[in-house]
Amino acid sequence: MLLIVVLVLLAACAGLGYELMRTRRQMLVLRAGSAESEEELKRLQASQSQVIHTTKLASLGQMVAGVAHEINTPLGFVKSNVEVVGDLLDDYRKLVRQYDAAVQICLQPVDLIFNADKASLDKLVKHVEEARRKLFEARAAVEKSPLLKDAKELLGDASEGLTQLSSLVLNLKGFSRVDRDGMDTMDLNEGIESALMIAQHQLRDRVKVVRHLQPLPKVRCMPSQMNQVFLNLITNAAQAIDGDGTLTIASKAEAGQVQMDFTDTGCGIPDDVLPKIFDPFFTTKPVGEGTGLGLSIVHKIVKGHGGTIKVRTTPRKGTTFTVSLPVNGNGTAAAEPA
C-alpha cells in the first residue's frame, strides 16, 4: 500500500518535473521569439524611416529637376544677352570711331586752305565735298544703327529674366521655409503657389491649372509641412492625369476653417482601392515608382494640424481632395511626420 502511494507520488513528481522542464523550455522559446519579433519590429521601423527618407529625397529630386528647368531658361537668355550687349557696344564704338575719322578728314582742309594755289584749291573743294559725303554717311550710320535699340531690348529681356529668377528664389525660400522652424502663421494660397511652381515641370506640358483662390486668413501651422501636403496632392493629380487634363485648385475661408479643393480630371480611384489610399505603403504604382507614402504623409500632416481630408472620386472622370484646416489650430504637428 505504502509502496503504491510512494510510486504514485514519484510518478506525480516526475510528471511535475517534466511539466516544469517543458514550461521552462517553452518560456525560453517564447523569450527567444519575443526577442526575434522585437528585432523584426526594429528592422521594420528602420526600413520605414528609410523609405520616408527616400520619399523625401525623391520629392527633393523632383523639386530640383523642376526648379533647374525653371531657372535655366531665364538664365539662358540673361547670360547670353548680357554678353551679346557687350559685343553690340563694341560694334557701336566702331561706328563712332568711323564718324570721328570722318570729322577729322573734314577738318584737314581748314589747315591747308590758307597757302593754296588755284589747282590745290580745286583739289581742296573736291576733298571737302568727299569729306562731307563721308561725314554724312558716317553720321547716318550712327543714327540708323539698330545696335543701341537692340542692346536696349536685350537688356530689357535680361532684366525681366532676373526678376523671374529672383521670384523663383523667393518662392523656393517660401517653400522650404529653411529660414523658419516649427509653428508659424501662413497664407496657404502662397503655399499652394510655391508648390505649383515646384511641380511646374510635371504640369506645364499637359495639365492646365485653374485657380479659384479666395483671400484667406493666415493659418497657424507648420508651413514646410503644409507645402509638402500641397506638393503631394498636386503631384498625385498630375500623375492621375494621363495625357492632357485640368487641375482646379480652389480655396476659401468660412466659420474658422480654411478649405482647399484639389480637383483633377484624371483616372479616378476605383472603389476597392479607395479605403486604402491613406494607408502607409499602399500604392497602385508599379514597384519602384511610388513608395505608397505620399497620401499617408498628407493624411498624417493634416490630422496633426487638427484638420480633415476628404476624397470624392469618379472612376475615369477625376478626383477631388478636400483639405480643411482650423484657422487657429493648436496643432500637435510638432512630431515630424515626413
Place this chain on the structure above:
Amino acid sequence: MTDAPATALRILMIDDESRILRALKALLREHTAFSTTNPLEAAALAKQHDVDVVICDQRMPEKAGVDVLREIKETHPRALRILLTGYSDLKAVLGSVNEGEVFRFVNKPWNNTELRDLVAGAGQIAREAPVIARDVLPQAEHDRARTQVGVLVIEDDTAVQQRLREILQPYYKVNFANNAERALQIMEQNETGVVISETEAGRNDLTGLLKALKLHHPHIATVVVTERANASTAIELINEGQVYRLLLKPVRMGTCRLSVDSAIGRYWQLKQNPQAARRYVAAAPNAASATSALRLPAALLNRIRSLPGRLLGTMRA
C-alpha cells in the same frame, strides 16, 4: 534679309519662350534667323526656308522638341538638328538619339562662343555633306551587307553576351569582346561596321573608347546597350560619341535587331559615300589632352587612330 552674305546660314529656332528666341537671334545675328514659338509650324518653316540648322527647345506645351526634330528629320533631312534644353530627363535624351538623331544636345544656359561655333560648323556640314535619306537598305543589299560587315559586341556580363548571341548570331557576323583591349584586337583584324557596347566592362569605363572610335572613324555606328543610364552620360555619348542608338537593358529582341539592321545600313552607305560621314562627326573633347579627356591610355588611343582604313571600308586621307 536678302542682302545677307553667302556665308550666312539659314537657321530655324523654336522655343515657347520668345525671349530665348530674341537672345538666340541676337547671338547669331550674322546669320539669317527664322523663329517661332509654335512647334506645330516648325517642320513647314524648315522646309519652306530650306534651313541649314534647327535649334529647338525640348519642353514646349504643344509638342516636345524631340518630336519636332524627328518630324524635321523626315521632311527636311538636310538640316542639322540641335536640341536646347533647360533640364534633361533621360526619356527625352533617349528620344533625341533614337528618334530625332540630333547632332548636338545643348544645355541652357549655353556658352555663347561654343554655341556660335557649333552652329557655324553644323551649317557648313549641312551645306556640304550629302544626306543619307534612309538607313534601312533594300533587302538584297542588306543581305549582302550583313554577310560582309562585322558586328562587334563589347560586354562582360556573360548572361547578356549569351542573350545577344542568341539574338544576333543567326543574322550577322558577330564577334564578342569583354574588354577594350580585346575589342581593338578584333577591330584590327575584321571589318567592323557596328559596335554594340555597354558603358562599362569589369568596372572599366568604355565611353572613352566609344568616343575615340567615333572621333577617328565617324562612319562606324555605335549602339550603346546599358543598364547604367543617366541623362548626363547619355548627353556626353551624343555630343562626343555621336552614338547611333542608346538602348536600355534588358535587351529586347525586336528593338535590338531593328537597331542593328539600320546601323549596318548606315555604315554600308557611309562606306560608299564617305563625305556623308561628316554629318555624324563627334565633338572633339575640349580638354587639351585627348588621352586624359577620354580616360584612355595613349597606346590604346594610338591603336584606335591607326585602325586600318581597308578594314573600316574608307579611304584614309
